[in-house]
Amino acid sequence: MNGEEPMAHAAWLPAEAFGALGARRVLVHGEGLLVDTVFDEVAGACAGHGGQVWRTGVGAESGDAPTAGAVRPVAGGSAVGAVDLVLALRGPGPLPAVVARAGTTTGDDGPLGDEGFLLARADDVTVVLADAPAGLLYGLFHLVRLGEAAFDAELPVRRHRPALRRRMLDHWDNVAVHPVMGQVERGYAGGSIFWRDGAARRDAPRIRAYGRLLAGCGVNAISVNNVNVHATEARLLTDRLDEVAWIADALRLYGVRVHLSVTFAAPVVLGDLPTADPLDEKVRDWWATTSAQVYARIPDFGGYLVKADSEGQPGPFSYGRDHADGANLLAEALAPYGGVVHWRAFVYDHRQDWRDRFTDRARAAYDHFAPLDGRFHDNVVLQVKFGPLDFQVREPVSPVIAAMPATRLAVELQVTQEYTGQQRHVCYLGPWWSEVLGFRPWGPGERTVADVLADVPGPGPARGGDLVAVANVGDDPYWCGHPLAQANLYAFGRLAWDPRLDPGAVLDEWIDLTFPPSTSGDPALVRATLHAVMDGSWRTYERYTTPLGVGFMVRPGHHYGPDVDGYEYTPWGTYHFADRDGVGVDRSRATGTGFTGQYPPPWSQVYESREHCPDELLLFFHHVPYSHVLHSGSTVVQHIYDTHFAGVEQVVAMRERWRRLAGTIDPAVYERVGERLDEQVRSATEWRDQLNTYFFRKSGVPDARGRRIH
Ligand code: GCW
Numbered sequence: 001m002n003g004e005e006p007m008a009h010a011a012w013l014p015a016e017a018f019g020a021l022g023a024r025r026v027l028v029h030g031e032g033l034l035v036d037t038v039f040d041e042v043a044g045a046c047a048g049h050g051g052q053v054w055r056t057g058v059g060a061e062s063g064d065a066p067t068a069g070a071v072r073p074v075a076g077g078s079a080v081g082a083v084d085l086v087l088a089l090r091g092p093g094p095l096p097a098v099v100a101r102a103g104t105t106t107g108d109d110g111p112l113g114d115e116g117f118l119l120a121r122a123d124d125v126t127v128v129l130a131d132a133p134a135g136l137l138y139g140l141f142h143l144v145r146l147g148e149a150a151f152d153a154e155l156p157v158r159r160h161r162p163a164l165r166r167r168m169l170d171h172w173d174n175v176a177v178h179p180v181m182g183q184v185e186r187g188y189a190g191g192s193i194f195w196r197d198g199a200a201r202r203d204a205p206r207i208r209a210y211g212r213l214l215a216g217c218g219v220n221a222i223s224v225n226n227v228n229v230h231a232t233e234a235r236l237l238t239d240r241l242d243e244v245a246w247i248a249d250a251l252r253l254y255g256v257r258v259h260l261s262v263t264f265a266a267p268v269v270l271g272d273l274p275t276a277d278p279l280d281e282k283v284r285d286w287w288a289t290t291s292a293q294v295y296a297r298i299p300d301f302g303g304y305l306v307k308a309d310s311e312g313q314p315g316p317f318s319y320g321r322d323h324a325d326g327a328n329l330l331a332e333a334l335a336p337y338g339g340v341v342h343w344r345a346f347v348y349d350h351r352q353d354w355r356d357r358f359t360d361r362a363r364a365a366y367d368h369f370a371p372l373d374g375r376f377h378d379n380v381v382l383q384v385k386f387g388p389l390d391f392q393v394r395e396p397v398s399p400v401i402a403a404m405p406a407t408r409l410a411v412e413l414q415v416t417q418e419y420t421g422q423q424r425h426v427c428y429l430g431p432w433w434s435e436v437l438g439f440r441p442w443g444p445g446e447r448t449v450a451d452v453l454a455d456v457p458g459p460g461p462a463r464g465g466d467l468v469a470v471a472n473v474g475d476d477p478y479w480c481g482h483p484l485a486q487a488n489l490y491a492f493g494r495l496a497w498d499p500r501l502d503p504g505a506v507l508d509e510w511i512d513l514t515f516p517p518s519t520s521g522d523p524a525l526v527r528a529t530l531h532a533v534m535d536g537s538w539r540t541y542e543r544y545t546t547p548l549g550v551g552f553m554v555r556p557g558h559h560y561g562p563d564v565d566g567y568e569y570t571p572w573g574t575y576h577f578a579d580r581d582g583v584g585v586d587r588s589r590a591t592g593t594g595f596t597g598q599y600p601p602p603w604s605q606v607y608e609s610r611e612h613c614p615d616e617l618l619l620f621f622h623h624v625p626y627s628h629v630l631h632s633g634s635t636v637v638q639h640i641y642d643t644h645f646a647g648v649e650q651v652v653a654m655r656e657r658w659r660r661l662a663g664t665i666d667p668a669v670y671e672r673v674g675e676r677l678d679e680q681v682r683s684a685t686e687w688r689d690q691l692n693t694y695f696f697r698k699s700g701v702p703d704a705r706g707r708r709i710h
Contacts, residue, residue: 022049030089034133189474211254217493361573430503450499544647549620
């Protein structure tokens with residue numbers, strides 16, 4: 001760190017996690033920036049844990065290169081000693097003999113791709129083989145996750161390739177502190193790691209450590225500024241481009257490409273043009289020239305992220321154009337360089353009349369975008385929030401995902417816990433994301449959301465999509481405010497790499513890396529406790545907050561804590577319609593907003609019917625009487641009481657469990673989590689009491705179990 005900054009927590013890459021690898025005799029073969037990174041990582045690990053490392057395949061002569069530190073020098077060109085591990089990049093020159101001896105090339109059945117790797121073991125040597133440098137880097141971190149198991153004689157040969165080609169984090173970081181939203185919009189982990197008070201921080205060790213953590217979980221792209229692009233941030237595209245280039249230089253070492261949020265009005269606000277009309281020649285020229293300058297400075301620049309015609313951001317509607325016109329304008333400017341536009345589908349009317357029960361914010365993304373399917377250029381990625389509303393603790397999956405077969409899609413998740421406890425509450429979101437990614441929009445036996453992203457069929461070649469999430473990282477020493485919120489960042493990367501991973505197994509990986517058994521007094525207790533506290537925490541959060549998919553009920557503005565009617569009479573389109581008889585939003589075709597009609601069968605029928613609609617989404621789709629009986633056998637109002645009492649009891653139990661860890665883990669982490677659990681108990685109690693009281697007063701129905709309601 002640069003002196004003034006506290007040392008950041010090692011998160012899932014502490015030195016101890018490199019123990020197995022660092023104690024071995026390792027050969028790194030190949031050249032390129034990322035191979036250098038791999039070599040540096042291995043050399044660092046070997047220096048700390050007593051191993052040795054050699055490097056071959058560098059330069060024309062491909063001679064064995066001696067290395068420094070704890071590394072055993074070998075005479076130039078002379079044989080590398082016996083090794084336990086080889087990380088080799090396939091290139092023009094010969095592979096080290098040991099790779100052939102390990103027999104891995106025989107297990108080879110085709111290219112490994114830009115990021116894939118083959119892991120094999122034979123003749124007592126573990127081999128990681130890649131076709132591209134990034135593959136070697138991901139192979140290295142895979143070895144770290146495996147630990148000693150990577151050297152098991154029985155290690156099976158396996159090819160690893162990411163399911164999704166782009167695994168991206170969007171930072172909602174402002175360069176200048178925003179008067180309402182602060183340095184990081186919806187940030188719960190201190191300031192920004194990139195920007196402070198209008199300036200670039202250029203904190204090289206921190207950004208390098210960040211890139212390393214991202215590569216360590218599989219993330220390969222980030223955008224560095226908020227999608228709400230204010231005046232200062234707009235300039236990152238032009239006269240402040242150097243600041244973006246600096247970040248790109250730092251993150252390139254770990255295979256992370258940098259993208260930028262831009263304002264659609266850039267030609268006006270930066271270019272002095274009278275218009276930003278996407279069909280205007282001068283506007284096109286401006287974007288072409290500007291993009292050329294970006295690539296001259298950052299050759300591997302990822303592309304633009306755009307929030308247009310949404311919550312006050314400018315967009316093509318101002319010029320009578322549609323969103324395909326808008327997105328294609330930028331796509332054309334980026335195409336010569338291989339860049340992409342992430343164009344957000346979060347377009348809705350935020351000046352709605354609450355008296356009007358038929359305008360439905362949930363419908364908006366589909367209504368705007370589904371008719372445009374087929375019109376977007378190939379390097380446009382339509383970025384869709386996973387649910388139709390806004391990152392709630394429970395929503396149906398967005399119908400847009402099934403509606404755009406000819407469009408490249410990105411699904412957007414929210415790692416930052418805006419609506420899930422703001423990193424004061426433990427809420428492990430892996431299970432929720434896994435449910436979303438595994439949802440089958442066309443019903444049982446058909447493709448999942450993850451399948452759609454992995455290979456969108458349509459006219460032309462298979463397209464492939466992205467998984468994107470809003471980042472939860474700041475300059476907090478624990479990166480995420482809540483030390484356990486690190487698991488959400490880790491799980492996001494891992495699920496983007498392989499959406500079929502079991503979120504419980506991902507949590508195990510995270511626990512083993514973050515709390516290495518060698519550093520804890522009682523590893524089994526640590527693991528059991530973390531599982532007890534985290535496994536069910538998302539469902540627990542759901543229990544004590546908004547019931548049955550109804551959503552919101554948060555305090556307006558900052559969105560923390562309960563306020564049942566906080567948004568009820570506002571223009572934001574997020575209502576629950578509770579009255580003395582019932583609660584919920586009628587989104588049926590028969591009597592409501594018709595939103596259920598945006599789904600293909602079977603969901604269009606399942607959601608339409610009160611009887612078949614899953615309990616957890618009932619109030620998202622239907623307005624029902626409090627006496628309505630759920631599949632669970634409970635009435636709606638009794639369900640609300642029961643889940644709220646149970647939710648708080650579970651949080652109290654989580655805190656009890658956590659206290660048993662006293663003395664077994666880093667005391668600072670223990671304290672930080674403990675403080676946050678105290679707040680979680682307080683906040684959950686407030687949620688319980690407000691929700692129960694509200695529904696008791698509205699309905700007049702007492703709790704069947706006679707518990708205290710205020
Ligand atoms: O969830 C809402 C947030 C806004 C955010 C917006 C969006 C960046 O409350 O803070 O703006 O979504 O996704 O654009």
